Amino acid sequence: MRLGLKADNLLERVADWFNLAPQPLAHAFFGMMASRTLMAGERLGVFAALAEGSATVEELAARLKLSPEGTRALLEALEACDAVERKKGRYRMADRARRWLDPRSPQYVGGFLDFNYTQWEWWSHMEEAVRTGESVDIHRFAPDDPRWRAYIHAMHQMARLSAPEVASSIPLPRGARHVLDLGGAHGWFAAELCRRNRGVKATVLDLEGSVRVGRELIAQAGLSHLVTHQEGDILTSELGGPYDGVLLFQVMHHLSPAQNVALLRRVRTALTHKGTLAVLEYLREDEEKPQGAAPLIGLHYFLTSKAAAYTPAEMEGFLDDAGFRIESTRPMRHVPLQTLVIARPE
């Protein structure tokens, strides 16, 4: 997937062709404005209000206790971002945006937009991180830091989108009973796997700040009989076992290559000999030919964990060093750039 400006007409296409428009400025300026406009739409309650019905600028401003001038400017900007539409002076949520921005939708991702305020602050440390090589280290926050809640709710909303596709692509061995979800946070993937495989229960092992929120989400969904949360550092805690399956979803990009191999070796000894290891990761393209937006995600991982988005070859190397054989590698449709790797002990 690529970032960029979309030309509206022939003149703009020609300008783009001949490199007449300053693309770096467009990325920096419009990228920032689109991001913050959508965040404001979420945080100020515009999406939640419009999900219930259309409104004029004045009605919406009065309802949300906002200034009419600011509300008008924000709504026009949200229209430019394809989030809202205007008809005869009334604003409504755009049809295509409704499934993502209506809080009642099962695909609602407004929590992720809100989490962007936290990520915005992290990104303000980018230059310092690149200069010093030190990351923000988001997993070292105290367990009661409110950023954990924003983070894990956002991950949960993303997981809801892809969990059915991911869980249906994981082949557990016959008679499987117990799965370990390392860094499983909200436990949503593990819960979906248990729901699809009768008799299977899961343990999520994660840091305390994450577990506090994850345990709450699983209890609210009435799934505590399937998924149990346990506090611990996956790099140092006893993993227990033997397990029929281990999930390692969006965790390897927070770890260095050496940490990944060491963890995978311990996972191998915690799995039964026919056990399934499932890894879900943003895998970037070959390092020599970086394409699309994946390197931006790599930079995000460097900023937040001093780690990286790994290539398929690097992933294969980690698994091979730890004694795993890759059985399948499959891109997931519901979240761009995510790949599910299924591996078994050699």
Ligand SMILES: C[S@@+](CC[C@H](N)C(=O)[O-])C[C@H]1O[C@@H](n2cnc3c(N)ncnc32)[C@H](O)[C@@H]1O
């Ligand atoms: C990006 S989230 C992924 C959550 C979930 N697996 C998913 O795919 O939606 C990374 C998770 O790994 C956890 N994590 C990172 N480092 C960890 C460590 N050393 N020990 C335990 N959990 C860790 C974080 O707390 C967080 O819950």
